[in-house]
Amino acid sequence: MTTPAPAAEIGILGGSGFYELLADADEHLLDTPYGAPSDTVVTGTFAGRQVAFLPRHGRGHRIPPHRINYRANLWALKQFGISRLIAPCAVGGLKAELEPGTFVLLDQYVDRTRGRPDTFFDGPVVTHISQADPYCPQLRATMAAALGDLGLPHQDHGTIVVINGPRFSTRAESRWFSAAGWDVVGMTQYPEIPLARELQLCVTGVAMVTDHDAGLEDHPDVEPVSAAAVVEVFNRNVSNLKRLLEAAVSAVPADRDCDCGSALDGAQMSH
Numbered sequence: 001m002t003t004p005a006p007a008a009e010i011g012i013l014g015g016s017g018f019y020e021l022l023a024d025a026d027e028h029l030l031d032t033p034y035g036a037p038s039d040t041v042v043t044g045t046f047a048g049r050q051v052a053f054l055p056r057h058g059r060g061h062r063i064p065p066h067r068i069n070y071r072a073n074l075w076a077l078k079q080f081g082i083s084r085l086i087a088p089c090a091v092g093g094l095k096a097e098l099e100p101g102t103f104v105l106l107d108q109y110v111d112r113t114r115g116r117p118d119t120f121f122d123g124p125v126v127t128h129i130s131q132a133d134p135y136c137p138q139l140r141a142t143m144a145a146a147l148g149d150l151g152l153p154h155q156d157h158g159t160i161v162v163i164n165g166p167r168f169s170t171r172a173e174s175r176w177f178s179a180a181g182w183d184v185v186g187m188t189q190y191p192e193i194p195l196a197r198e199l200q201l202c203v204t205g206v207a208m209v210t211d212h213d214a215g216l217e218d219h220p221d222v223e224p225v226s227a228a229a230v231v232e233v234f235n236r237n238v239s240n241l242k243r244l245l246e247a248a249v250s251a252v253p254a255d256r257d258c259d260c261g262s263a264l265d266g267a268q269m270s271h
Contacts, residue, residue, distance in 0.1 A: 008043050008052035010249055011082040011201075013073065013192065015055055021242060022046050022053060030079060034071040034117075038063055041076055047250035052080040056188060065165040065187035071117055074195045083261070084139060084252055085196050085203040088241060090234050091160060091184035092169075092213035092225055094177050099209065100233045103244065104158035104184050105143055106205040107135055111190045113164045118191035120198050126269045127198070134193045136202035138258045143204050146247035152240055158183035160207060162190035168225050174214035185213050202260040208241055210234050 022044030029040050038058040044051065054073055057063045077085065091104070098104065121127035147154040161177050163169065165187035169177070177185055184207050196203035210233040211225035223229075 008050045008080040008082050010049055010051050010252060011077040011085040012051055012053045013056045013087045030076045032072045032075040034075055035069050037072040037076040038068060047246045049249050052077050052082055070191050070195055074199060078199050083201060085201050087192055087203060087205045089186050089188045089207050090210045090230060091186035091207040092211045093184055093209040094182055094213060096216055096219060100211060101153060101237045102209045103147060103152055103154040104207040105140060105156050106160050106207055107157045108159040109134060109189050109193060110161040110182060113162055113190055116191055118194060127267050129197050129263055129267050131194055135204050136258050136260050139202045139204035142251050143206055143248050146244055146251060150243055150247055160184045160186050160189050163187055169214045171214045197263050200261050200263045202256060202258060208237060
């Protein structure tokens with residue numbers, strides 16, 4: 001049963017460990033035209049702002065990346081009135097300088113997934129949104145300032161190549177991604193980012209490096225990634241991610257000065 005959706009300013013897609021961050025938390029079970037989202041949406045106060053939070057993998061990390069109902073997740077968050085979305089994720093670094101624990105503020109993605117429903121517009125109105133610059137410049141600037149103020153190790157730009165999962169990359173694939181000049185590899189962000197744009201939300205993605213994927217060609221001592229290693233590094237650095245989210249959320253400007261809210265203007269074709 002769908003519950004009434006109270007107002008929230010900012011949405012966060014993240015792990016179930018972030019539930020504890022929300023003061024006066026309320027849980028809401030929503031239906032969507034696209035099926036059930038990954039879990040209940042939790043609303044509450046975080047860093048002085050009203051936030052709607054949803055764990056993309058569900059509680060206990062039970063939904064693999066290729067089975068996440070991305071459309072339902074984005075649709076559910078939108079029902080709370082959010083205009084901004086922060087989408088943190090864990091990734092493998094494709095460059096030696098991107099050590100585990102480093103944050104990468106994403107500005108581009110490359111889609112290497114398959115079979116994921118990735119649009120709300122299946123006709124009859126044909127809609128082509130722009131993804132030349134997929135992440136909101138205003139939210140990226142806010143996140144960049146927070147990273148700098150906190151002194152966290154970070155790179156203020158980066159391209160993520162999104163693979164389907166749930167398996168990790170082969171060494172050949174990892175070499176290919178690195179040779180292409182991409183910075184990190186992960187299993188989410190797509191189609192979250194274009195779906196957010198179709199809903200005319202501002203969205204920013206911040207990636208936490210947990211490993212070096214299948215290894216680095218010039219560094220034979222680097223071990224290929226394992227699920228256990230990802231969890232260990234993430235848990236060791238999750239406090240930094242929480243600090244970053246708190247700083248960024250508190251600093252999000254009240255008004256939008258970007259074009260994200262008019263993303264559908266001129267995107268729909270008519271005869």
